[in-house]
Amino acid sequence: MRKPSWIGVDLGTQSVRAVRIAASGAVLGRAARPLTSSRPDEVRHEQDPLDWFAAVDAVLAAVADPSVAGLAICSTSGTVLLTDTTGRPLTQALMYDDARATLELPKVIAADPARWSTAMQPTWALPKILTLTPSTPSEWRVAHSADAVAADLVGHPVATDTSHALKTGYDLVARSWPFDAFDRLGLGRELFPEVVLPGAELGRVSAAKAQVTGVPEGTPIYAGMTDGCAAQIAAGALAPGAWNSVLGTTLVLKGVSKDLLDDPTGAVYSHRHPDGGWLPGGASNTGAGALSTLLPDADLDAFDRRARVLGPIDAAVYPLTKRGERFPFVAPDATGFELGDLPDDQHRYAGVLQGVAFIERLAFEHLVKLGAEPVGSVALTGGAVRSGYWNQLRADILGVPVELPATPDPAYGMAILAASGASVTETAARMVEIAEVLEPRPSARLEHLYGEFVAELDRRGYLG
Template sequence: MWMGIDLGTQSVRAVLAADDGEVLGSGSAPLTGRRAGVRHEQLPGDWWQAVCAASQRALKGGRRPRALAVCSTSGTVLLADPAGRPLSPALMYDDGRAASRGPGKAQWLLGEYGAGREVRVTHQADLIVTRLAGRPLPTDSSHALKTGYDPELGSFGGVGLPDEVLPEVVRPGTRLGEVGREAAQETGIPAGTRIVAGMTDGCAAQIAAGALTLGSWNSVLGTTLVLKGVTAEPLRDPAGVVYNHLSPDGSWLPGGASGVGGGALRAAFPDTDPAALDALARDLEPAGALAYPLGSRGERFPFLAPDATAFVLGEPASDADLWAALLQGVALTERLCLDYLDFLGAPSAGTLTFTGGAVRSAYWTGLRAAILGRTVQVPASSEPAFGMAVLAAYGAGAAPTLAATAARMVRPGQVIRPRGGGRFTEPYLTMVGELERRGWLPEPVAAHARARTERTT
């Protein structure tokens, strides 16, 4: 049995899976944070309490996993002391008080909380594995990527941070240590359970989807949108929009993270039944308005625009029309993300999978497939925590490669074929033009999107 733990924005999720991928136990616990303008923080102590609660529920009945791995949100960092105890709040992935890419958040934290202290830059997952082991453990190259770690060079070269504050880095899938007795009492995870170096939540969802062959892509849609693929070499992007994670087996996992997603829907309709609005949205294709549904200020993919903001073109005729515009806006952005990857020369002939909370909406899943014009697979278990269970199995030696481990554990799910997406061509081209007009989308990228649309329409 293998365990995965996912530290999300709104909750912690723990999953226990068998060798054949059957989910034997699961548990979750909510998380809250502090948002105020560009500020978005969480308290690291809350993560641990949620991990304890979720793990206890997943292991109910005395089940004993052989190994575990932990994923967390990409770009969430804090400062800790040399023993791994937190010294600052955690700046979440979308906190805007410092540069959102590279080591900017770590530099901001050092200025605010690091003066006169011996500190270590710590990622969200690092804090939890350190607490599980009862001693500081290395970070992995996936979580360290947004802090400026270069997996090709194998170092933090040129990030402008003192060497003494930077963590040791290992490849995902590396055995880090074992769960200690104190953590075992709090979490219910047996002492001696192996701890395997994890990856970020986007990579974890990609593993859960089994999207690990060259040219395959996984689209994770939850609060935000993340696309991850597989290439033999890093995907070069002079604009810095696409980043490359190093896979445990040595291949590369390029991708990008957009700010559009379910967060914008929740903000617009905090107390509404999504299923009821989905039913009304079926008759509004395309919607009477065009939305670019960012959840917060700034965009990172398919273009880099720190000052980008959400917008709606046109006047929605009703709440249902606005809901339809938001659903369609996310899918249109997803299409532009795939066009941008094609612009960079990324292979895309492999399978396209959908994971994330949005797959619970059958209507939205079908709408996205229609707008993308692609056949889509939705795996049976798509959550990042399950992906970490797969990685834990690989790291403990259950199979020789990560792809082979996933092939054994990931269960096939539903296949969605596109249905008449041509009616969304005009809204797509309108969105491309508007993003270009605002100066956010570079002209060569917009031209490529138009040309690709013309070829495929």
């Protein structure tokens, strides 16, 4: 008999990735396919769900074999679309950073001010649903991207999970949809899927999809989580005091708390921990994506090599990937800025690295002020971990050790979740390997610049 293996799938912004793992956590296969249907602009960002289906079929076909015992899917938080009653897409998907629902946000807040006055943002799924609503409500259903892909694999609509449902308004404390508020918004109760905990079985791979993907017919598909939570599982940061910082196109922080953190500013939100407790954190509009915007067509690897020689500089860039900020503060009209002397693109590159790390530190300080456990260590995941210089700089600015997991992919986290059974914390502890630990190096120069950076944010009114 073959030893069982599990697959995790990550529906990213630019690609779909899949990882297959053994019971030991060893990676048995991986694959990626690009997504080419994105159409982002300053406000709008859409993708074609059919592009997801084709890419998922391809990556599964590349990694699957008869030993697969289950799979789970993660996707971007707040990405939403409408499907028909059979699960087929009726609309384009509005992506996690699509901000077209600014005019709908007041309607959502007015439907339940006590619940949403500070805890709802225009990029969240619920306001965006109001911009998609067709004239015949009975013929459509709400789905998140992971839901749509799971439905395609099993051949019928599936439940959603508490993680993806959060930004659609699901009440994680009451564990129910706020149907009274939905009624006031004209959204019928039948439009929203059942909600289950991550790890619950959603359905089984259909015969038709088994032929296309190579995943055995009848393989269970388990409810996943959003990509930030998936990366947190891949990092093994599932106990209080351990944090995961995902730095890719944008910056996402996730930690663990026993009690739910209450943030009156609305910058911090919490997912349910699959094993109990909470996963507080937030998503910034800063991140490595700003490098391609500020330095188009640049050789970023060459810039990174020279940054290591240059070392810390007396300047920083607040590098927003788009207008407005979501975390560690909420400032819809925030714009990026440069602080200090930046005589050339090399210094601008170094300034972006320092500015992102400053926002990361400010985010941790905000979380601790709300009652989160003091930061003991931070696991770094996301595409930016390819820069060894940036990793060390982040450790120096945060002032705590940073850990580099051996397999920091969100898809790997979903494979762990699919394999978990009773406890994802225990399974991750067994499977996750830390490849390197970087100790912080104190720097009075960076401390002084960080103070100036925060003061500039405050001067502009962004910190409230």
